[in-house]
Amino acid sequence: MLIEPYKDRIAEILGRYPEKRAALLPLLWLAQETQGYVSEEAMREIAGLLDLTPPQVFETVTFYSMYNLRPIGRFHIQVCRSLMCALVGAENLLSWIDAKLGLKTGGTTPDRMFSLHQVECLASCGTGPMMQINDEYYERLTQAKVNRILDDLRRDGKSDLASGPFMFPEPSNKSSESSCRTN
Amino acid sequence: MPHELILLKNMSQPGYTGSLADYERAGGYQAIRKVLGKMPPGDVTDLVKRSGLRGRGGAGFPTGVKWSFIPKDHPGPRYLCCNADESEPGTFKDRQLMERDPHQMIEGMIIASYAIGVRIAYIYIRGEFVMGAKILERALAEAYKAGYLGENILGTGFAVDIYVHRGAGAYICGEETALLESLEGKRGLPRTKPPFPATNGLFNKPTVVNNVETLANLPYIVNRGVEWFMAIGNPPKSTGTRVFCLSGHIKRPGNYEVPMGITFREMIYDIAGGMRGDKPLKAFIPGGASASFFTSQHLDVKMDFESVAQAGSMLGSGGVTVMEEGTCMVWAAENLLHFFNHESCGKCTPCREGSSWLLQILRRIEHGKGKMEDLGTLARLCPNIAGRTVCAFGDAEIAPILSTLQYFRDEYETHVREQRCPFRRAPAPDLIAVGHG
Numbered sequence: 001m002l003i004e005p006y007k008d009r010i011a012e013i014l015g016r017y018p019e020k021r022a023a024l025l026p027l028l029w030l031a032q033e034t035q036g037y038v039s040e041e042a043m044r045e046i047a048g049l050l051d052l053t054p055p056q057v058f059e060t061v062t063f064y065s066m067y068n069l070r071p072i073g074r075f076h077i078q079v080c081r082s083l084m085c086a087l088v089g090a091e092n093l094l095s096w097i098d099a100k101l102g103l104k105t106g107g108t109t110p111d112r113m114f115s116l117h118q119v120e121c122l123a124s125c126g127t128g129p130m131m132q133i134n135d136e137y138y139e140r141l142t143q144a145k146v147n148r149i150l151d152d153l154r155r156d157g158k159s160d161l162a163s164g165p166f167m168f169p170e171p172s173n174k175s176s177e178s179s180c181r182t183n
Numbered sequence: 184m185p186h187e188l189i190l191l192k193n194m195s196q197p198g199y200t201g202s203l204a205d206y207e208r209a210g211g212y213q214a215i216r217k218v219l220g221k222m223p224p225g226d227v228t229d230l231v232k233r234s235g236l237r238g239r240g241g242a243g244f245p246t247g248v249k250w251s252f253i254p255k256d257h258p259g260p261r262y263l264c265c266n267a268d269e270s271e272p273g274t275f276k277d278r279q280l281m282e283r284d285p286h287q288m289i290e291g292m293i294i295a296s297y298a299i300g301v302r303i304a305y306i307y308i309r310g311e312f313v314m315g316a317k318i319l320e321r322a323l324a325e326a327y328k329a330g331y332l333g334e335n336i337l338g339t340g341f342a343v344d345i346y347v348h349r350g351a352g353a354y355i356c357g358e359e360t361a362l363l364e365s366l367e368g369k370r371g372l373p374r375t376k377p378p379f380p381a382t383n384g385l386f387n388k389p390t391v392v393n394n395v396e397t398l399a400n401l402p403y404i405v406n407r408g409v410e411w412f413m414a415i416g417n418p419p420k421s422t423g424t425r426v427f428c429l430s431g432h433i434k435r436p437g438n439y440e441v442p443m444g445i446t447f448r449e450m451i452y453d454i455a456g457g458m459r460g461d462k463p464l465k466a467f468i469p470g471g472a473s474a475s476f477f478t479s480q481h482l483d484v485k486m487d488f489e490s491v492a493q494a495g496s497m498l499g500s501g502g503v504t505v506m507e508e509g510t511c512m513v514w515a516a517e518n519l520l521h522f523f524n525h526e527s528c529g530k531c532t533p534c535r536e537g538s539s540w541l542l543q544i545l546r547r548i549e550h551g552k553g554k555m556e557d558l559g560t561l562a563r564l565c566p567n568i569a570g571r572t573v574c575a576f577g578d579a580e581i582a583p584i585l586s587t588l589q590y591f592r593d594e595y596e597t598h599v600r601e602q603r604c605p606f607r608r609a610p611a612p613d614l615i616a617v618g619h620g
Contacts, residue, residue: 016346018260018303019386024368025351029310050368063370063528065352066310082272083472083518084430084504120354120522121272121472122311125430125502126437135313165201165282165314168437 002031002045010049020050024060028067037068065119073108073115075153078132081118084125093129094118096143100150113154127167136162187415189424190399191440194283201318203325206286212331214402215293220339225255227298227405234404234412235422240266240357240394241471241500242575243488252381253299253389262385263296263304264366264392267319268350268357270309271471272522273502276426276438277395281308281315284399285322289345291398293331294405296343299391303344307362310351319347354526358574359392361528372530373574396426396501417444421487425498429455431505432462441486443498448482451505462507466590470499472519473579475586476512496586511606512591513598516583517545523580531572537564538580545584548595551603558595562588 003010013026024046031042043057050057061067068076077097081090097103101114108115124130127139138149138161145161152159193199193209206212218227232247253261265288269277280288296304308316323345326332334342348366350356356365360374363385384390400423404412416422421443427450430436434456441450447469451457458464466476469486475496477484484494491498506515524538544561547553565581572578588595597605 016348019367021368022348022366022386025349025365028351029349060368060370063353064310064350067351081518082522083515084273084502086518087431087504087506087510119352120525121270121274123269123275123278123309125273125275125428125504128430132311137314163314165318166279 002034002042003049006030006034021052024050024052024057025064028057028061032067037071073112075114075133077103077114077116078119078122079105079116080120080122080124080128080130080132082121082125084121085128085130088128090129092143093131093141093146096141096146097150099143100147114150124167127163133162137167139163139167186424186441188440189403189415190280190284190287190396190426191438193287194279199284201282201284201286201322203286203322203329206284210406211286211402212290212329214405215290215297215331216337217405218294219297219337219341224298224300227294230409231298231401231404233409235419236397236400236404236412237421237488238394239396239400239425239501241271241473243498246393246397249381249393250295250299250391252379253391254382257389259388260303260386261299261301261389262391263292263299263301264359264362264385264390265292265304265306265398266357266359266362266392266394267306267308267312267315268362269312269395269500270354270357271473271500271502272519273428273430273468273471273504274500275428275430276501278312278315279438280395280399280426281312282318285319286326287402288395288399289319289322289326290331291401292345293336293343294401295391295393295398297341299389301343301391303346305346305348305366305385307348307350307356307366309356310349312349316347316349323347353528354522355528355574355576358576361574362392363390370528372528373576375573416442417485417487417490420489425486425501427486428500428502429505430502431467432459432507432510433457433505434459443487444485444490446483446485447477447503450486450503451482458505458507460507462509464505465508465510466506466512466515466587468502468504468583470497471502472522473497473575473582474499475582476515476590477586478590496582509606511549511604512587512594513545513549514604514606516587517542517549519583520545520580523576527576527580531577533568533571534577534580537568537577540564541568541580541584548598549604551598551601553595553599553602555596555599557599558588558592 013023027046031038044054047054047057103116105118129141130139149159149161199205228250236246237243353371355361356371358373361371365371380390413422424440425443426438426440464479466478488498520542524542527534527538529535544557565585569578569581
């Protein structure tokens with residue numbers, strides 16, 4: 001099921017490495033890309049391709065936080081919770097998402113459109129608070145921006161508020177009132 | 184004082200897209216013309232050694248020396264890995280370097296590959312950087328088309344292939360031996376050293392792992408020479424510029440490239456505009472989450488490897504996070520310990536169990552349930568973790584605790600005495616422990 005339609009891509013991936021097992025992460029990405037998550041069936045197929053046992057594949061998958069072992073919402077919201085974003089309002093960002101979608105960390109909306117997780121630093125510390133939704137970064141967020149992004153995604157499947165290549169931070173002359181951690 | 188930009192220069196020109204044409208117009212791919220087939224590989228290593236270039240990823244190991252550890256008579260393949268895993272909290276320079284000017288790093292990889300004798304090189308990029316991976320793939324395709332990669336580069340007979348390899352969410356894979364394990368398709372557990380990657384690295388072959396920013400410096404060292412490079416920064420131990428990442432309560436957050444050796448005060452107040460809201464500075468992290476906290480008394484410390492180390496912290500990855508008066512230090516330490524607890528790979532018991540204990544104690548104190556003896560427990564636990572693990576993660580996870588305990592012990596005591604966080608007006612929603620892997 002994974003192998004047949006992607007024969008050429010799989011061959012290209014295998015060609016990059018002198019040892020087969022090195023293709024494991026790229027093949028798991030391919031599986032997740034096509035199915036939205038890494039199914040048990042995909043893990044078995046990949047194990048067969050790479051001369052590994054299914055447990056060898058499973059033990060590797062579970063080490064990495066980005067592989068989903070079960071289907072999740074169409075849009076996977078990942079909010080950076082690390083200190084740099086927390087200093088500039090990561091907690092606010094979570095409450096804005098909750099206010100808009102009634103969605104808490106670890107949850108999925110009943111229509112299976114949105115799932116929410118908190119994650120560690122996404123290397124976007126100059127433009128916090130920020131979140132990643134599927135492949136896109138959304139930075140320097142405000143409540144109004146978050147509302148628009150979530151509306152856009154629900155309606156159009158994409159939002160033009162997604163960052164392009166590295167977003168240059170803008171001067172922040174806001175007073176510290178937007179911070180959740182100051183008096 | 185005005186500083187000459189080196190790595191961020193091209194991208195700061197209006198209209199610069201980072202395409203091959205733009206990079207060539209700015210003088211790109213001239214360095215490989217001076218190196219390939221013109222200089223013996225050993226001379227290139229020697230040049231980098233003499234430049235004093237040190238790794239920009241965190242550990243600050245001299246780059247040329249690292250290369251020279253590759254056994255010269257080794258018959259089989261050797262590998263180069265570009266460490267683009269950038270996941271040290273507070274650090275976001277490599278993303279800018281890759282996404283805005285990918286070719287300078289690729290040219291650096293070609294130079295390094297030539298010096299070390301590498302035929303296949305990998306860029307290990309963290310899984311979240313989907314944009315970065317796409318931009319690199321596009322740049323590599325351009326470089327292949329122009330004859331800068333692949334067989335017989337520029338007619339010199341030298342050949343190298345570069346592949347992008349995406350990680351999948353694990354901080355530890357920025358540690359070089361964990362990166363190699365991960366690239367081999369395994370769990371990213373750091374290896375016991377020795378043997379070092381220089382002799383037994385990727386696929387058990389001699390391997391060099393260099394950071395994005397380190398590699399991006401190479402074309403300029405080749406083009407403009409060792410003397411030029413040596414004159415920048417605080418020689419002889421800290422040569423060149425660093426791209427520092429400013430975040431937190433600062434007016435103008437972002438990446439700034441400056442010669443090493445300016446003070447934190449100049450960086451924070453003159454260059455990055457000072458504190459947001461003009462509140463007094465309370466504390467700052469000088470080099471990413473793994474570095475010990477500094478306070479306002481450290482503002483005149485110079486931003487170079489030696490000066491920061493002498494003052495009791497480390498320059499690390501260059502991530503400077505600034506916190507204003509009113510920021511709770513116990514909360515900050517708890518936040519960072521959540522990170523370390525989540526990201527501990529689990530291989531070594533002191534780190535795996537220790538990070539969990541440390542987090543529980545900090546959480547208890549921050550949430551008004553601490554006991555005075557918890558402070559002693561923290562101080563006793565930390566030295567039983569540091570130095571007792573395979574990699575430097577164990578030393579990193581105790582840095583936020585020991586340094587905040589050292590400079591802000593009274594704050595910890597207030598938390599325990601008043602059985603609440605004195606900085607919180609209302610119970611806040613928890614930034615909670617969630618890993619979904």
